[in-house]
Amino acid sequence: MGLRESKKQETRQLISDCATRLFIEQGFEQTTITEIAAAARVAKKTVTNYFPRKEDLALDHHEAFTGGLARAVTEREPGEEPLAAVGRTFRAALLDHSPVVGFTGIAFARMIADSPTLTARLRELHDQREEALAAALTAAAPDSVPAIAPLSGAALIAAADRLLFRRIQELTLAGRTNDEIEATLLPEADHLRALLAAALADDPTAMTW
Template sequence: MGTERGLRESKKQETRRLISDHATRLFIEQGFEATTIAEIAAAARVAKKTVTNYFPRKEDLALDHHEAFTQSLARVVAGLAPGEPPLPALGRAFRATLVGHSPVAGFTGPEFARMVADSPTLTARLRELHDRREEALAEALAAASPGTVPSIAPRATAALIAAADRLLFRRIQELTLAGRTNDEIEAELTPEADHVYGLLLAAVGPGAGGGPAAP
């Protein structure tokens, strides 16, 4: 039974990747708004209903890392040891995504970045995902905060961190669209991220963080 479930899950993941890959190719070739679910289904050789079962929103076909994106900051905080300040851990996590050229940090390649930038729908969806990321972070910070802090403190800290995160994400996209390679972007963003995290430390204080984004 376990083997059978594993095969079914593997098949589902394979189908999901197939649909997502064909959707991304069509979005880049034709533009997001101009591409239909029917065209994606035909390219992937599946029914339209299969596409919408895996991806209820058309935007999720393009931004298919949305769950990892919205939860990534919160997961770092949730994994902290008792009393460990979140800011250094978040800085290290960002550095890891920078070194790994992760799509979660904004490394998407120039064609994909241009496709998103040219689509009002995807641009709006990305703003929504940033907002959801901030909300998830605020909840994680609240859960990790001592009861003595003001109730607004986790939300205020999350707002500052999320604003910095948006800035760094946009900076990576900006450099991508300017034709810079991933290695060049990493080299330029490393000191910039350290500077941003230094500003965060000054803003939130040592109780919420302990240093810049250095490993």
């Protein structure tokens, strides 16, 4: 990374950090772009250049989030089934306490829960995550597979994924530590994965390619 690009990344991170602090202190709806720009000591235009949507300042990992399930499929090991790749990727993120799967800390989780705007935006991002997964599964499916098969597989996986994300957020708001959440979610994730495997096994065209 060159000096110019490094500087841009530093500025972006500074703006994001200042915005997050203000959102937590004041609430998302109550905080303005002008206040964020002043806190970061940059022009208001600079903030909007880096973050066209105010919600993106709070949900800064949105690109990694929306593309995460799809990447698990497209970057899976040779011969690895899509469901196995998704499960392996989620388990690694869970053990890493990644914010992409919901580990945000109680203050951040409360900020999202208290904001109708962010709650709605998070639903949109989950929808985009499912759409990206459906596209990846469709691209990976052989021509003989019915078009509905990868779409139904994506819908089932995305539903389980949303549930696990919600569980992490709920446990975070309940005051559980990340290690406690990990211990709770590991068997729950295994249970969901078994349910998905059984459901998809009933349709031999769904996810065995």
